[in-house]
Amino acid sequence: MKFYEAGVEGVERLGEYHVLRYRWDAEEHSPEPGRFVMARAAGFPATLDPFLARPLSFYDYNGGVASLLFEVRGRGTENLARKKAGETVEVTAPLGRAFDLSELNETSRVALLGGGIGVAPFRFLSRHLARLNVPHDTYLGFADGELAKAADGFDTPTVATMDGSVGFGGTVLDAVAGSGGIEQYGALYACGPNPMLAAVKLAAPPDVRCQLSVEERMGCGNGSCNGCVVPVKHRGYVRSCVEGPVFDAGVLAW
Numbered sequence: 590m591k592f593y594e595a596g597v598e599g600v601e602r603l604g605e606y607h608v609l610r611y612r613w614d615a616e617e618h619s620p621e622p623g624r625f626v627m628a629r630a631a632g633f634p635a636t637l638d639p640f641l642a643r644p645l646s647f648y649d650y651n652g653g654v655a656s657l658l659f660e661v662r663g664r665g666t667e668n669l670a671r672k673k674a675g676e677t678v679e680v681t682a683p684l685g686r687a688f689d690l691s692e693l694n695e696t697s698r699v700a701l702l703g704g705g706i707g708v709a710p711f712r713f714l715s716r717h718l719a720r721l722n723v724p725h726d727t728y729l730g731f732a733d734g735e736l737a738k739a740a741d742g743f744d745t746p747t748v749a750t751m752d753g754s755v756g757f758g759g760t761v762l763d764a765v766a767g768s769g770g771i772e773q774y775g776a777l778y779a780c781g782p783n784p785m786l787a788a789v790k791l792a793a794p795p796d797v798r799c800q801l802s803v804e805e806r807m808g809c810g811n812g813s814c815n816g817c818v819v820p821v822k823h824r825g826y827v828r829s830c831v832e833g834p835v836f837d838a839g840v841l842a843w
């Protein structure tokens with residue numbers, strides 16, 4: 590897998606999360622909402638700390654600057670969070686399948702549903718939909734008010750928190766129910782923990798296209814390790830880094 594050395598524009602806090610911005614010339618490899626990169630803080634010999642790069646979704650791409658929104662979980666994200674403007678990170682070109690927007694038009698009504706750090710792809714997707722004049726609502730769910738500060742990075746989201754400290758008390762689906770119901774939407778896009786994605790799949794009306802972005806653990810990001818498989822109907826397993834991470838809900842066998 591080819592890694593590119595990209596110039597860091599800055600790393601800022603967004604509540605409990607971090608936003609890392611880096612220069613990316615999209616002429617050859619264009620970021621799209623739903624796609625991701627494998628990112629690591631440095632090349633050899635520091636690549637051994639940790640050994641594998643980490644998959645992160647595009648949070649935004651604007652004016653030649655790509656950004657990633659991430660939660661520090663372990664060594665990989667900790668190293669990225671320490672980066673400073675003027676330093677470099679190593680990133681791949683955009684990977685995986687983007688959200689499919691081909692059936693949308695100005696009369697579609699669309700809901701974006703993000704849970705926890707799964708909110709990351711929806712700023713970029715929302716700006717994309719705005720450019721296409723597709724009416725859409727963004728619902729962001731968090732465990733508590735501290736994490737919900739990440740909603741400040743989004744354009745007029747509806748926020749839900751499990752502890753009820755900000756916005757709707759409950760899940761992101763409770764917020765949809767309290768805002769007119771899921772039936773008003775002609776397409777659904779969701780990203781978050783698997784139990785949330787399973788709940789969205791269950792709640793989606795049968796005639797509505799529902800696309801889910803899964804976040805399996807990934808080793809290589811290019812289809813060669815089989816570490817990221819998800820079960821699909823009638824076909825066993827597929828690799829979420831190549832065939833996903835965005836899947837039609839009906840395809841997934843869970």
Ligand SMILES: Cc1cc2nc3c(=O)[nH]c(=O)nc-3n(C[C@H](O)[C@H](O)[C@H](O)COP(=O)(O)OP(=O)(O)OC[C@H]3O[C@@H](n4cnc5c(N)ncnc54)[C@H](O)[C@@H]3O)c2cc1C
Pocket residue numbers: 625639643644645646647657658659660661662663664665666667706709710803804805806807834
């Ligand atoms: C396609 C894709 C897109 C992603 N986009 C984002 C994003 O935009 N922002 C973001 O913060 N994270 C995202 N993730 C998750 C992110 O890749 C992991 O949090 C990261 O790899 C953790 O690396 P680490 O070295 O910091 O932690 P590690 O030391 O590797 O792990 C720390 C803890 O995090 C857990 N963990 C690691 N990877 C995952 C995962 N994929 N899902 C759930 N738990 C995990 C581990 O089980 C462990 O408990 C994405 C994952 C995928 C597959």
Ligand code: FES
Pocket residue numbers: 806807808809810811812813814815816817818828829830831
């Ligand atoms: S991460 Fe290696 S095959 Fe998907």
